Amino acid sequence: MSxxxxxxxxxxxxxxxxxxxxxxxxxxxxxxDKGEYVxxxxxxxxxxxxxxxxxxxxTPVTEGAVLLEGKEVNAPGPERAVVFQNHSLLPWxxxxxxxxxxxxxxFGRVKSKSERHDWIMHNLDLVQMGxxxxxxxxxxxxxxxxxxxxxxxxxMEPKILLLDEPFGALDALTRAHLQDSIxxxxxxxxxxxxxxxxxxxxAVLLSDRIVMMTNGPSARIGEVLxxxxxxxRKRLDLVSDRTYIAAREAVLKFLYERHRFVEAA
Amino acid sequence: xxxxxxxxxxxxxxxxxxxxxxxEVVTLPHATGKPLHERLAPLAKSVLVNLVPPLITVALILxxxxxxxxxxxxxxxxxxxxxxxxxxxxxxxxxxAGSQDIGLGWRILVSLQRVAIGFGLAAIVGILLxxxxxxxxxxxxxxxxxxxxxxxxxxxxxLPLSLAAFRDxxxxxxxVIFITAIWPVIINTAVGIRNIPQDYRNVAQVLRLNQxxxxxxxxxxxxxxxxxxxxxxGVGLSWLAIVAAEMLTGGVGIGFFIWDAWNSSRLSDIxxxxxxxxxxxxxxxxxVAFVGTIVTRGTVVN
Numbered sequence: 001m002s003x004x005x006x007x008x009x010x011x012x013x014x015x016x017x018x019x020x021x022x023x024x025x026x027x028x029x030x031x032x033d034k035g036e037y038v039x040x041x042x043x044x045x046x047x048x049x050x051x052x053x054x055x056x057x058x059t060p061v062t063e064g065a066v067l068l069e070g071k072e073v074n075a076p077g078p079e080r081a082v083v084f085q086n087h088s089l090l091p092w093x094x095x096x097x098x099x100x101x102x103x104x105x106x107f108g109r110v111k112s113k114s115e116r117h118d119w120i121m122h123n124l125d126l127v128q129m130g131x132x133x134x135x136x137x138x139x140x141x142x143x144x145x146x147x148x149x150x151x152x153x154x155x156m157e158p159k160i161l162l163l164d165e166p167f168g169a170l171d172a173l174t175r176a177h178l179q180d181s182i183x184x185x186x187x188x189x190x191x192x193x194x195x196x197x198x199x200x201x202x203a204v205l206l207s208d209r210i211v212m213m214t215n216g217p218s219a220r221i222g223e224v225l226x227x228x229x230x231x232x233r234k235r236l237d238l239v240s241d242r243t244y245i246a247a248r249e250a251v252l253k254f255l256y257e258r259h260r261f262v263e264a265a
Numbered sequence: 266x267x268x269x270x271x272x273x274x275x276x277x278x279x280x281x282x283x284x285x286x287x288x289e290v291v292t293l294p295h296a297t298g299k300p301l302h303e304r305l306a307p308l309a310k311s312v313l314v315n316l317v318p319p320l321i322t323v324a325l326i327l328x329x330x331x332x333x334x335x336x337x338x339x340x341x342x343x344x345x346x347x348x349x350x351x352x353x354x355x356x357x358x359x360x361x362a363g364s365q366d367i368g369l370g371w372r373i374l375v376s377l378q379r380v381a382i383g384f385g386l387a388a389i390v391g392i393l394l395x396x397x398x399x400x401x402x403x404x405x406x407x408x409x410x411x412x413x414x415x416x417x418x419x420x421x422x423x424l425p426l427s428l429a430a431f432r433d434x435x436x437x438x439x440x441v442i443f444i445t446a447i448w449p450v451i452i453n454t455a456v457g458i459r460n461i462p463q464d465y466r467n468v469a470q471v472l473r474l475n476q477x478x479x480x481x482x483x484x485x486x487x488x489x490x491x492x493x494x495x496x497x498x499g500v501g502l503s504w505l506a507i508v509a510a511e512m513l514t515g516g517v518g519i520g521f522f523i524w525d526a527w528n529s530s531r532l533s534d535i536x537x538x539x540x541x542x543x544x545x546x547x548x549x550x551x552x553v554a555f556v557g558t559i560v561t562r563g564t565v566v567n
Contacts, residue, residue, distance in 0.1 A: 058467055076470040088464035092486040092561075101482065105472045156472075 003070040005192065006032040006055070006160055012063035013050055024050050026218040028064070030211060032160075035190045039203040041251060042213030043259070048196045051213075052164050055194060056082050068159060078106045081158035085165040087149040089137040096133035099123060099152050106156045123155040124148070127181060143174035147181070154185065163195040167202065176235065179205060187232055200255070204247045205233060212254045222259060225250055342533050350533040358541075369519065369541050376507050376518040377545070379435075383442025384503045388496055391447045395454025395495070396484060405455070416448035420506035424513060434514035438507065445506040446499035450492070457491025458484055493557030500553050504546045 013025040024047040032038050040048045053059035055066050057076035066073040073080065081102075089098045099120045107116055124130040127147040137145055146166060153161050166182075167175040179202060186193060186206075197203050203210045207227050214222040227247050229238070238244040327344050334343035342350070353360065358370030397404045398412075420441050427440040465487055469479050485492070511520025519538055526534040 056471065058470060076467070077473055078471060080471070082467070082471050084464060084467065086464060088468050090465060090468070090483065090486070092489075102472055105474065105478070 004031040005034040007067040010064035011061050014062045023218045037193045037208045039195045039207040040211045041203045046213045046216045047219040052196050056162050078156040079159045081153035081156040083149045083153045083163045083166045087145040091137050094134050095148050099155050102152050103155050123151040127151045143170050160192045165196050200251045214259050347533040351537045354537045372519045372522050379438050380503045380507050383439040384446050387443045387446035391450025392454050395451040399455035399458025420445040438510045438514050441510045442503045446503040449498035450495040453491045453495025457488025461487045489561040497553045500549050
C-alpha cells in the first residue's frame with residue numbers, strides 16, 4: 001500500500017489553561033487523496049477550526065500526528081497554505097504586494113524577478129483581481145479581499161490548500177460567485193483542498209467528501225459522506241438533482257437530528 | 266418592427282441632441298473658469314478660518330503684555346522695547362559676526378543637530394528594545410520594571426553622570442537627549458507589537474518569514490501607529506531637554522544663548538529665543554506627525 005497523500009492519524013487536542021483542561025478533539029483519523037476536495041462541517045465550537053490549524057501546523061497536537069506525503073507536519077509552512085476566514089491581508093501592502101510577499105518568499109530562489117511577476121499576475125488573474133493590483137485591502141470589497149487571500153494561497157503552489165470558512169463573512173451573492181471561482185480553480189489546477197464550513201449547501205456543492213464532526217468537547221468525526229456528483233457542477237442544475245438532494249439531506253440529518261447543538265440558543 | 270421604430274426614434278433624438286452638445290463645447294472654457302474661481306473661495310475661507318483666530322489671540326496677548334509691562338517699575342520689557350532692543354535677532358536669524366555673535370537660526374541649527382543625533386539613536390535603539398520587550402514575555406518581565414523606574418528620572422539628573430562618563434559637553438548633551446527620548450519610544454513600540462493581530466502572525470508563520478523579515482515586513486508596519494506616537498512624544502521631550510542641557514553644558518546652542526543672555530541681563534533676547542524655541546518645537550512635532558501619517562497611511566484596521 002502506498003503512503004497516503006495526507007493522513008491525520010489519531011489526532012487528539014487538549015487545551016490547557018492553568019489547572020483546567022478542555023479536550024477539543026478526540027481520536028481524529030482521516031486520509032485525503034491528492035486532488036481531493038474535502039469539507040469539514042460541524043456546529044460552531046466543535047473544533048473544526050482547531051483541526052485545520054493542526055493540519056496547517058499553527059496549533060500543535062496533543063496526541064497523534066499529521067503526515068503529508070509520509071512526513072510529519074509540526075510547523076506551519078507554505079506547502080500547506082491557509083486562506084483565513086477574515087482574509088488576513090496585510091493592510092499596508094497593495095493587493096499585488098500581498099501576493100508578492102508570499103511569492104518572493106516561496107520562489108525567491110527558484111524563479112527570476114520577471115517570472116515571479118508573471119506568476120503573481122497569473123494568480124491575481126485567476127481570481128479576477130488583476131485589475132485591482134495596486135489597490136490597498138481597505139479600498140476593495142470583502143469578496144475581493146477574500147479573492148486576493150485565495151490568490152495568495154494558490155500562489156504558494158501548496159501541496160494542500162486549507163480554507164478556514166473562507167466565505168463565512170460574505171453576503172450570499174458574493175459567496176456564490178466565489179464558490180464558482182473556487183470550483184473553476186479546483187477543476188483547472190486539481191489542488192487538494194480542505195475547507196472548513198458551516199454551510200450545508202456549500203459543502204455539498206464543492207466537496208468530493210464531507211467530513212461531519214460531532215459536537216465538542218471531545219469532538220470526533222461522526223460520519224464521512226461521499227458526494228458522487230459529476231464535475232463540473234452547475235449550481236442551478238443541482239437544485240433538482242437527486243444525488244444532491246440526498247447528500248444535502250444526509251448532512252442536515254446528521255447536524256440537526258443526531259447531533260443537535262443543544263447549547264445553541 | 267417595433268424595435269426598428271424605437272431605433273429610428275432614438276437616432277432621431279440623437280440628431281436633435283447634437284447641436285446642444287456643440288453649444289456645450291463653446292461654453293466649456295467659460296464653465297471651467299467659473300468653478301476654478303469657486304474652488305478657490307472655500308480654500309481661502311478655510312485659510313481665513315484657521316489663521317484669523319490665532320492671529321487675534323496673539324495680537325491680544327501682545328496688547329495686554331504691552332499694557333502690563335509699560336509701567337515704570339515693571340521688571341519685564343514690553344513688546345515694543347523687545348523690538349527696539351532685539352530687532353536684529355528677530356529679522357536676521359542667520360547673521361554671522363564672530364564665533365559668539367551669531368544669529369539665532371544658527372544656534373537653533375546647532376541644537377537641532379544635537380537633537381537629531383540623540384533622538385535618531387533613541388529612535389533606533391528604542392524601536393529595537395521595544396520590539397524585544399513586545400515580542401518576548403521573558404524580556405518584558407526582565408526589562409519592563411527597570412524601564413518603568415528609569416523613565417521617571419528627570420533628564421537633567423542624567424547630566425552629571427554623563428559628563429563624568431564622557432568628559433565632554435557635546436556627547437553628554439546628546440546622551441541626555443537619547444535617554445530622555447528613548448522611554449516613550451520603547452514603551453509605545455512594545456505596546457504596538459503586543460497588539461499585532463494573531464492573523465498577521467499566522468500569515469508570517471505560514472510563509473515561514475524569518476525574524477528579520479518578520480521585523481521589517483510585519484512588525485514595524487503593523488506597530489507603526491504606536492511607534493510614531495512614541496516618536497512624537499520623544500521628539501517633544503528631547504526638545505525640552507536640549508535647552509536645559511545646553512544651559513548647563515555651554516557651547517553654541519539656543520539653551521546656552523538664553524543662559525548667556527540672562528547673565529548679561531538681556532531679557533529681550535531671552536524672550537525672542539523663547540519664541541524661536543516654541544516655534545521650532547511645534548514644527549518638530551508636526552514634522553514627526555506628518556511623517557507618521559504618511560508612513561501609517563495603509564495601517565488602518567479594516
